[in-house]
Amino acid sequence: MNQVILVGRLTKAPEHRTTQSGTSVTTMQLAVSRRFDRGKADFFTVVAWRQQADNCAKYLEKGQQVAVIGELQTRSWEANDGSKRYATEVQAQEIEFLAKAGATRTQSSGAHSFAEVAQMQEAELDDDL
Numbered sequence: 001m002n003q004v005i006l007v008g009r010l011t012k013a014p015e016h017r018t019t020q021s022g023t024s025v026t027t028m029q030l031a032v033s034r035r036f037d038r039g040k041a042d043f044f045t046v047v048a049w050r051q052q053a054d055n056c057a058k059y060l061e062k063g064q065q066v067a068v069i070g071e072l073q074t075r076s077w078e079a080n081d082g083s084k085r086y087a088t089e090v091q092a093q094e095i096e097f098l099a100k101a102g103a104t105r106t107q108s109s110g111a112h113s114f115a116e117v118a119q120m121q122e123a124e125l126d127d128d129l
Contacts, residue, residue: 002071002072003070003071004068004069004070004071004072005067005068005069006030006044006067006070006090007065007066007067007068007098008030008031008033008044008065008066009030009031009066009101010028010029010031010061010062010063010064010066011029011030011043012029013060013061014026014027016053016054016056016057023049024049024051024053024054024057025048025053026047026048026056026057027045027046028045028047028048028056028060028066029043029044029045029046030044030045030068031043044089045087045088045089046092046095047089047090047091047092048095049091052092055095059097060097062101063100063101064097064098064099065098065100066095066096066098067095067096067098068090068092068094068095068096069092069093069094069095070090070091070092070094071090071091071093072088072090072091073088073089073090073091074088074089075087075089
């Protein structure tokens with residue numbers, strides 16, 4: 001089984017792009033405090049695809065707390081100088097938007113879940129029609 005669950009804060013704004021085939025992809029850097037040494041953190045690259053990527057790019061910002069459930073993947077490629085390079089990333093399956101940067105609110109007191117974001121987008125589309 002390959003499943004990763006992380007809760008942390010974004011170290012910078014998400015980077016959104018579109019592949020040559022037109023698929024949306026957003027890359028984020030997540031800082032996660034260690035369980036027994038809160039003074040130290042580990043940093044993970046999280047990749048979201050398609051509609052999830054669009055939502056992350058639109059609603060997330062540097063410093064925001066998020067919860068991620070995903071799969072750990074390692075990829076490799078050959079660099080221009082001929083050396084072999086590796087990257088380990090979390091391929092996001094679910095992302096929950098938690099507290100904004102500097103905020104201390106919880107999920108039940110105003111942060112938006114993915115379902116809530118989808119409902120907000122649908123409401124915006126209905127208003128446009």
